[in-house]
Amino acid sequence: KxxxxxxxxxxxxxxxxxxxxxxxxxxxxxxxxxxxxxxxxxxxxxxxxxxxxxxxxxxxxxxxxxxxxxxxxxxxxxxxxxxxxxxxxxxxxxxxxxxxxxxxxxxxxxxxxxxxxxxxxxxxxxxxxxxxxxxxxxxxxxxxxxxxxxxxxxxxxxxxxxxxxxxxxxxxxxxxxxxxxxxxxxxxxxxAATARTAVIVYAVILMVAAAIAGLGLLVVVRRVTLPISRLTESMQVLAGGKLDVEIPSTTRRDEVGAMAKAVLVFKEEMTRNAALEAQALETRQRSEAERRTSMRALADDFEQAVGSIIGSVASASSQLHTTAQGMSEAARKTSSQSTAVAAAAEEASTNVVMVASSAEELGSSVTEIARQVEQSAQMSASAVAEAAKTGDVIRELAQAASRIGDFIGLISNIASQTNLLALNATIEAARAGDAGKGFAVVASEVKTLATQTAKATEEIESQISAIQATTQHAVAVIEGVGTQIRQMSDVASGISAAVEEQGIATRE
The missing domain is CATH 1.20.58 (Methane Monooxygenase Hydroxylase; Chain G, domain 1)
Structure with a gap:
């Protein structure tokens, strides 16, 4: 319009x-x-x-x-x-x-x-x-x-x-x-110009801030992230049981250095635990070797002592048997000579000379019998003394075995306490998580060592019990042998007295 x-x-x-x-x-x-x-x-x-x-x-x-x-x-x-x-x-x-x-x-x-x-x-x-x-x-x-x-x-x-x-x-x-x-x-x-200027200033500030942030991120990555990653790798290698790994960043004086020093302490503890474990294994092997050597020496000593006792008893028995045979022969001769004396007595009226001769021979025989009987009594007394000594030795052996049993009981108690300590260490290691895995391994090995020690102690205790039982049986046997020898000595003494009386009668 x-x-x-x-x-x-x-x-x-x-x-x-x-x-x-x-x-x-x-x-x-x-x-x-x-x-x-x-x-x-x-x-x-x-x-x-x-x-x-x-x-x-x-x-x-x-x-x-x-x-x-x-x-x-x-x-x-x-x-x-x-x-x-x-x-x-x-x-x-x-x-x-x-x-x-x-x-x-x-x-x-x-x-x-x-x-x-x-x-x-x-x-x-x-x-x-x-x-x-x-x-x-x-x-x-x-x-x-x-x-x-x-x-x-x-x-x-x-x-x-x-x-x-x-x-x-x-x-x-x-x-x-x-x-x-x-x-x-x-x-x-x-x-608008002020706003554009502000936008430019803010953009520059933003770029500077971004550059600073990028630089800070780079510093964080190089100073924190990478060292922590290397520390993590070192800890994983340590957890795998390789103790010769090098711990990085231990010379730093910041938080990463403190972490590295803590990992180094952990490594040293694991190394010390490994050394203790090796020492415990060596001690266990040495203890087992010493135990085997001691048991072998104890068995050898016992075998020698028992063998010596048995040899002495066998020798005394042999001598006693020989003496008994001599006494039997003397008795037989005495019986024969007594028969001859009886015949001579019947013929006394006709052959006095023969009677005197026979009486002289009878006196000699009686004297010989008395000497042999006395020797047999001395041998019996010696055998009784040897049997008593053997009994004392075996009793001392039984007492030594009893003391060994006491030591075995003490070792068993120590093994039980060690097992309990290992169990407590396992519980504490479980509470500590990944940081206590090394302690858990050591505690498991200590627990295994304590269990093996307890088993070995039980075996030794059973062997000591068997030795004590055998020793007590040997003591009883030797005491029985001594009793038999004393009875034989008493019999020989009776024979000696009878022969002596017969000799007196014969001389008369």
């Missing part, structure tokens, strides 16, 4: 279409409403993003309201001037209301721009509008026109002259809004 309006403006006022003017006003209000909506949307965004620019928006809004109300009153005056008629009461009321709105809005504009930090150009524009529209020649002309149209007298100016003066005056008010928007654009450009 702009071409129609331009064409209409070229015509004289009387030739212009009144309906077109109404449509122009209606369409203008619609456009202004749309522009106002867009402006409000922009103002909301500015209010959120840059609250400092709101003062320019306030100046523009107040200047726009001033321009609108002043323009409405100017149109009303133009219409009445063109018609050469006075104001109707309603028109006068409208004019008064528009003038009040204009003055109120312009007062707000002046208050907004009177602050110190308002741009000078905007203040100058407001001052121009103040001197052009609200004071000076135009203000006097407008007041006279209003008075004339109110009173119904002839106005002091024609409509064309009025339009030629009111339009520039209204433009000074509109220029205030344009100046406010221009200053708004300048401030917005400055804010």
């Amino acid at each position: 702009r071409p129609e309006v331009d064409a209409m403006l070229k015509l004289s006022p009387d030739a212009r279409d009144a309906k077109l003017a109404g449509r122009v006003m209606s369409d203008g209000e619609t456009v202004l409403t749309q522009v106002t909506g867009i402006t409000q949307t922009i103002e909301r965004e500015i209010r959120i993003l840059q609250p400092g620019l709101l003062r320019f928006l306030a100046v523009r809004a107040a200047a726009g309201l001033t321009r609108t109300t002043a323009g409405n009153s100017a149109l009303l005056l133009s219409a009445n001037l063109r018609a050469q008629r006075a104001f109707a009461p309603a028109e006068l009321l409208t004019l008064t209301a528009d003038d009040a709105k204009t003055n109120q809005a312009w007062t707000e504009v002046r208050e907004l721009v009177e602050v110190d930090d308002m741009p000078p150009a905007l203040k100058a524009t407001v001052a121009t509008a103040q001197t052009t529209y609200f004071s000076g020649a135009f203000k006097s002309l407008r007041d006279n026109v209003v008075v004339a149209l109110t009173a119904g007298t002839k106005p002091p100016v024609s409509v064309d002259d009025w339009r030629s003066q009111v339009i520039p005056a209204l433009e000074t008010i509109g220029n205030v809004g344009f100046a406010a928007m221009a200053e708004l654009n300048v401030a917005a450009e400055q804010a």
